[in-house]
Amino acid sequence: VPVDANCTPRIGGNGRRVGTVWVGRPTAELKRAYHEMRAAHEALKRTQQQLLHSEKMASLGQLVAGVAHELNNPISFVLGNVHALRKYCDRLQTYMAALHAHEPEPVLQALRQKLRIEHLLGDLPSLIEGTLEGAQRTADIVHGLKRFSAMDSEERVPVNLVEVIERAIHWVQKGRPxxxxVRWQAGTPCTVMGSAGQLQQVMMNLLQNAFDAVGGPGVVSPCVWVSLACDADAVRVSVRDNGPGVPPEHLLRIFDPFFTTKPVGKGTGLGLSISYGIVEQHGGRLSARNAEGGGAEFVLELPKAQ
Structure with a gap:
């Protein structure tokens, strides 16, 4: 029977060795314990991924109204163009029927002026181009939603934080009544290694919290400042608002799971906790403080891609 052995000397009061404790344990028991520990670890990882995805879906749900409005504009544009194209098609069919019937030239000329064929032919290219543009905008919006809602892989790729921040600002703004x-000035591209979907989730969470903070009573001119600083080794993103700030007694618990200062039904208490874990997995740091001029400031630091 394979045995894992351990020997420990026993020392008496006079400092001399008085014996040895020998412990033997079957190796199969150790293997079973190791397999149980590994299975528990895998289950914990799956639960964490499900929790992360659930929080992302909760954030996505808050954007539904804004996204519906965002989709409505290009779809309405496409519908209007299609109705115009159908009328043009009817007029062209009428004119083509007259041509096939070999109507005399004066009749064709009068019909051409009545149906405004010249104007129709000149307007067709712009109608088709506008329809294609509206359809492409709709496809881009749907693609962005699919990319945000999809389960993220563990693979780390180069990510331009400027694009991540701009997408996050766009989506969170669309979800606001x-x-x-938002004071944000896009600079030169700044690249980190990570998951674009996870980093966008962190930025959307920070922006959503800032928007909620300035949306309460007492804030006359709601404003959120977003800045990005990039040096040789690190990237630093700051999200600051002019809301009431975070009470000092809450600063130490603000990243705890299920801790929230929002009313019941307005927050799960998981957003900042999950964001903190994502940033740690990316080798970075997420911190919170009250800004000198008032309001809260969250600072995201990530290692720059070499």
Whole structure:
């Protein structure tokens, strides 16, 4: 029987060795314990991934109204163009029927002016181009939603944080009933290694919290500042608002799971906790503080891609 052995000397009060404790344990028991520990670890990883995806779906649900409005514009544009194209098609069919019937030239000329064939032919290219543009915008919006809602892989790829921040600002703004003034100036591309979907989730969470903070009573001119600084080794993203700030007693618990200061039904208490874990997995750091000029400030630091 394979045995894992361990020997420990026993020392008496006079400092001399008085014996040895020998412990033998069948190796199969150790293997079973190891397999149980590994299975528990895999189950924990699956639960964490499901929790991460659930929080992402909760964030996605908050954007539904804004996304519906965002989709409505290009779809309405396409529908209007298609109705115009159908009328043009009817007029062209009428004119083509007259041509096939070998109507005299004066009749064709009068019909051509009545149906405005010259105007129709000149307007067709712009109608088709506009329809294609509206359809492409709709496809881009749906693709962005699919990319955000999809389960993220463990693979780390180069990610341009400027694009991540701009997409996050766009989506969170669309989910607001009233727009918030966002002060953001896009600079040169700044690349980190990571998951674009997970990093966008972190940025959307920070922005959503900032928007909620300035959306309460007492904030006269709601404003959120987003800045990006990039040096040789690290990238630093700051999200600051002019809301009431975070009470000092809550700063130490703000990243704890299920801790929230929002009313019941408004927050799960998981957003900042999950964001903190994502940033740690990317080798970075997420911190919170109250800004000197008032309001809360969240600082995201990530290692720059070499």
């Amino acid at each position: 009233t727009p918030v003034d």
